[in-house]
Amino acid sequence: MPLLSYLYVDTQRHCVGSLRCVSNLWIVLHIGGLLMPKAEIFFITPELQQVLDAVPEQNDPRSRLEPLRPYILRWRRQGKSYRKILRILRHDCHLKVAYGTLHEFVKLRSRPRKPQPNIDLEPASTQPVTTSSAAVLPEARKPRITTEEREAARAALRASFETPLFPEERKPLFERRPGPIRNLNNEALGEKGNGSSTDTNSGDDEKAGTKK
Amino acid sequence: MAAALTQIPVTTKKPEPKSRVIFTQPGKGGVGKTAFMTMLVEWYAAHNTEVALIDMDTENKAQGSLAHFFPRAKKTNIHLARGLDQFVEALDEGIPLVVADMGASGGHVAEEWFESMYEAANDAGIAFTSIGIVTPDPASVASVLDYGSFLQDRVDYLIVKNSTVKQSDFGYWDTDPQAVEFRQIFKPQVISMEYRLPDIEFEAREHGLTLNAVAQRKTNLPLLSLTGSVWRAQAYRRNIYKELDRVKDLLIL
Numbered sequence: 102m103p104l105l106s107y108l109y110v111d112t113q114r115h116c117v118g119s120l121r122c123v124s125n126l127w128i129v130l131h132i133g134g135l136l137m138p139k140a141e142i143f144f145i146t147p148e149l150q151q152v153l154d155a156v157p158e159q160n161d162p163r164s165r166l167e168p169l170r171p172y173i174l175r176w177r178r179q180g181k182s183y184r185k186i187l188r189i190l191r192h193d194c195h196l197k198v199a200y201g202t203l204h205e206f207v208k209l210r211s212r213p214r215k216p217q218p219n220i221d222l223e224p225a226s227t228q229p230v231t232t233s234s235a236a237v238l239p240e241a242r243k244p245r246i247t248t249e250e251r252e253a254a255r256a257a258l259r260a261s262f263e264t265p266l267f268p269e270e271r272k273p274l275f276e277r278r279p280g281p282i283r284n285l286n287n288e289a290l291g292e293k294g295n296g297s298s299t300d301t302n303s304g305d306d307e308k309a310g311t312k313k
Numbered sequence: 314m315a316a317a318l319t320q321i322p323v324t325t326k327k328p329e330p331k332s333r334v335i336f337t338q339p340g341k342g343g344v345g346k347t348a349f350m351t352m353l354v355e356w357y358a359a360h361n362t363e364v365a366l367i368d369m370d371t372e373n374k375a376q377g378s379l380a381h382f383f384p385r386a387k388k389t390n391i392h393l394a395r396g397l398d399q400f401v402e403a404l405d406e407g408i409p410l411v412v413a414d415m416g417a418s419g420g421h422v423a424e425e426w427f428e429s430m431y432e433a434a435n436d437a438g439i440a441f442t443s444i445g446i447v448t449p450d451p452a453s454v455a456s457v458l459d460y461g462s463f464l465q466d467r468v469d470y471l472i473v474k475n476s477t478v479k480q481s482d483f484g485y486w487d488t489d490p491q492a493v494e495f496r497q498i499f500k501p502q503v504i505s506m507e508y509r510l511p512d513i514e515f516e517a518r519e520h521g522l523t524l525n526a527v528a529q530r531k532t533n534l535p536l537l538s539l540t541g542s543v544w545r546a547q548a549y550r551r552n553i554y555k556e557l558d559r560v561k562d563l564l565i566l
Contacts, residue, residue: 275465
């Protein structure tokens, strides 16, 4: 759904508020020059709709210097001082402007801003000026990363820590168990010996049994 | 992402060593460690191979240790903080083979050294051959197994069956279940050192003479100059050299 924004103006067409429509709900962004501390949502009434419909599509320039903006900016680019521009405005355009006003006007409009209409008034032979902010700010050229990309980067970061820098201690191949070292040859001999004695014993038992 | 990771196969084959340290396992005393090492050093000499010698037997201070037979052997106290560093520092001198006689004590020190230094030594391409001496005495077998339990497969094993008595019975080494397990796991090379007449061996040791010196009649000592003694020494030497030639892969690069 397209996002709709409106300015709310008084009879002198001064902006007194702004609204934004989001999913058929109107959000008050600011009233009377003050930002709303908290966005308020309300349903639009037919009366309000009438007011809103009367709002011109494009806001008028707020500064008397606005019509002269291309010239002023060009003069600044040509290196003319603020005082010289003030003199030109006063003598040639019959505009009395304070030094601070002109300075503020130039400062605000010289900043890189969102894409806007080309204001270049240079001769046709010059290259067109790119007003895209992406062309002005190197960091702005970086595309915004998506959630998926961020997750992937996070997963890659975690994966790089999965492998320990040093191999974990592995299970020993051989473990010496406590206890005496055995000579199975001797034990076999012993068993043989025990076995014969057992036979002897059993023989004795038999003898004993016989006696009984 | 995980699928992009390459699984590197782990190879169990050890790389060709750049140098090798051959050392006797500390442990049971009097099993013939130094007697074997003197023959080993002579064997290297017979093959015109230079080796660095380190004598870490602190118990036999004057007589009976490796330095007594080979004065060029570097005597080092294993109990010093950097005593066993001689293993690798000897390699810095440019000789790729180091023969170290450890003596009976110092097993714990050697264990600590291996724990901290083995990885770096391994990375530097140093291989280790651990020589365990077994006799008919079960304590000698226990000592070898104890050391095997610690060293694991970080070293190559050479087991020397030293016949300390005539017709020695190695039943403890041959049949003890743990000794069998040790052999199955580490597959040590096993050689025999035949019984030597004590009077010849003791007399030679007393005077710092190797069997090779006796075999080459390099002594005027009455007992050792006897033809019978010389021929016996030559026979001992011949037999042990044959055995060592058989397991040379553990003793060279």
